[in-house]
Amino acid sequence: MRLSTKSRYAVTAMLDLALNGTQGPVTLADISENQSISLSYLEQLFAALRSKGLVRGVRGPGGGYYLGREADTITVADIICAVDEWVEYTRSSAYRGSKDAQPQTTRALWDDLSEQIFDFLDDITLSSLVVRGAERATASVPETAKTLSLGLRGEAA
Amino acid sequence: MRLSTKSRYAVTAMLDLALNGTQGPVTLADISENQSISLSYLEQLFAALRSKGLVRGVRGPGGGYYLGREADTITVADIICAVDEWVEYTRSSAYRGSKDAQPQTTRALWDDLSEQIFDFLDDITLSSLVVRGAERATASVPETAKTLSLGLRGEAA
DNA sequence: GTAAAAACCAAGTAAATCCGTTGGTTACCT
DNA sequence: AGGTAACCAACGGATTTACTTGGTTTTTAC
Numbered sequence: 480m481r482l483s484t485k486s487r488y489a490v491t492a493m494l495d496l497a498l499n500g501t502q503g504p505v506t507l508a509d510i511s512e513n514q515s516i517s518l519s520y521l522e523q524l525f526a527a528l529r530s531k532g533l534v535r536g537v538r539g540p541g542g543g544y545y546l547g548r549e550a551d552t553i554t555v556a557d558i559i560c561a562v563d564e565w566v567e568y569t570r571s572s573a574y575r576g577s578k579d580a581q582p583q584t585t586r587a588l589w590d591d592l593s594e595q596i597f598d599f600l601d602d603i604t605l606s607s608l609v610v611r612g613a614e615r616a617t618a619s620v621p622e623t624a625k626t627l628s629l630g631l632r633g634e635a636a
Numbered sequence: 637m638r639l640s641t642k643s644r645y646a647v648t649a650m651l652d653l654a655l656n657g658t659q660g661p662v663t664l665a666d667i668s669e670n671q672s673i674s675l676s677y678l679e680q681l682f683a684a685l686r687s688k689g690l691v692r693g694v695r696g697p698g699g700g701y702y703l704g705r706e707a708d709t710i711t712v713a714d715i716i717c718a719v720d721e722w723v724e725y726t727r728s729s730a731y732r733g734s735k736d737a738q739p740q741t742t743r744a745l746w747d748d749l750s751e752q753i754f755d756f757l758d759d760i761t762l763s764s765l766v767v768r769g770a771e772r773a774t775a776s777v778p779e780t781a782k783t784l785s786l787g788l789r790g791e792a793a
Numbered sequence: 794g795t796a797a798a799a800a801c802c803a804a805g806t807a808a809a810t811c812c813g814t815t816g817g818t819t820a821c822c823t
Numbered sequence: 824a825g826g827t828a829a830c831c832a833a834c835g836g837a838t839t840t841a842c843t844t845g846g847t848t849t850t851t852a853c
Contacts, residue, residue, distance in 0.1 A: 482639040482753075485840070490749065491742040498741060506799065514742065517842050522801075529801095539850025540798035555749065584655060585648040585671065588769045592647065592712065592760065596639075599756050603749065612745045642811070663828065674813050679830070686830095696821025697827040 481563045488516055489524050489562040490555060496534065497550045497605045504543030524562055531561040550609070556601035565597070638720045645673050646681050646719040647712060653691065654707045654762045661700030681719050688718040707766070713758035722754070 492510050499505045507525065511518045525544060528534045532547045546553060559565070649667050656662045664682065668675045682701060685691045689704045703710060716722070 481641075483840085484638075487746060488841095491746050494742045494745050504799095508799080519843070520841050523841090526801080536800055537850090538798090538800045538848075541851065542799050542849085544800085584769070585651045587773075588651050588765050589644055589648050591769060591772070592765055595760070596757070600753070603752070608745050608749055612741070612748060615748070616744075640811085645812095665828080676814070677812055680812090683830075693829055694821090695819075695827090695829045698822065699820085699828050701829085 707763040
């Protein structure tokens with residue numbers, strides 16, 4: 480399991496697609512500007528996302544990216560696995576019998592933890608994140624703010 | 637939030653302390669051998685763990701490390717934070733008004749996700765992992781395996 | 794049918810991080 | 824006194840991160 484800023488870039492970019500992709504594709508240039516990530520780094524991330532079918536690219540002017548599936552079928556685990564691959568103990572070698580048999584035990588316990596984390600993240604979909612965010616925003620908006628909700632899209636600082 | 641092999645080293649080392657620290661301190665040399673991590677890398681990790689009070693060192697011959705608190709009060713989130721610090725969006729700058737107000741939105745959604753993950757990991761203690769592992773080991777051993785349970789310790793490949 | 798917009802692709806790079814090494818010093822037990 | 828082990832600091836190769844440059848293809852618009 481691995482979770483880094485790279486994962487964050489990928490997840491927030493996918494959230495951008497989920498939020499803005501309803502009316503036409505979203506360009507990487509937009510995402511790059513919105514989230515201040517370099518364009519070609521985004522290209523690299525999206526190459527990985529595309530190869531896993533998580534996004535769908537449309538070329539030419541007016542083109543951009545759509546989500547590859549419905550937002551409620553794309554999980555955070557999917558995205559992280561696509562760009563940051565789940566590092567599962569690649570160093571398998573050291574297994575000669577050490578004095579007490581702890582390596583197997585701690586390894587099994589870690590594997591269990593890793594699986595718990597995966598299952599947790601595999602239950603969180605893009606749409607569930609968006610819904611939670613919307614709920615939170617409407618719930619916590621003070622009544623004064625509701626009157627002037629113009630450029631507001633469901634969030635506060 | 638950041639989760640890497642470094643975190644895994646720290647968590648498994650702490651599990652080693654939880655499992656073996658009941659009768660006397662555990663030396664880094666033992667952990668190094670058991671889990672094939674270099675001794676001085678362990679020293680670096682334990683310096684961080686010690687500074688957060690998660691472990692307690694005992695010098696001199698017969699020395700080693702104990703857990704700094706009871707195993708049921710040390711969470712996975714504690715350990716990860718100690719060695720890998722929780723990266724929270726250090727790049728705060730780019731906040732000039734971009735055309736649509738998405739950066740704040742995606743950022744808020746990520747922050748929410750990050751918090752969900754933290755809360756999840758902050759609910760998993762060392763002792764809960766050990767207990768789960770013990771349950772799994774006794775529960776899931778097929779009766780055929782029990783007879784020949786020699787090198788077996790509760791997991792299969 | 795040409796120009797521009799955008800996805801796609803490949804190579805290279807400064808900086809950071811990972812993991813380990815070396816070479817110590819202190820504290821403590823026998 | 825001598826050995827054990829925690830502590831400490833600095834360095835270094837390998838890898839990863841995030842970005843840059845410089846393209847090519849596909850598609851729309853004029």
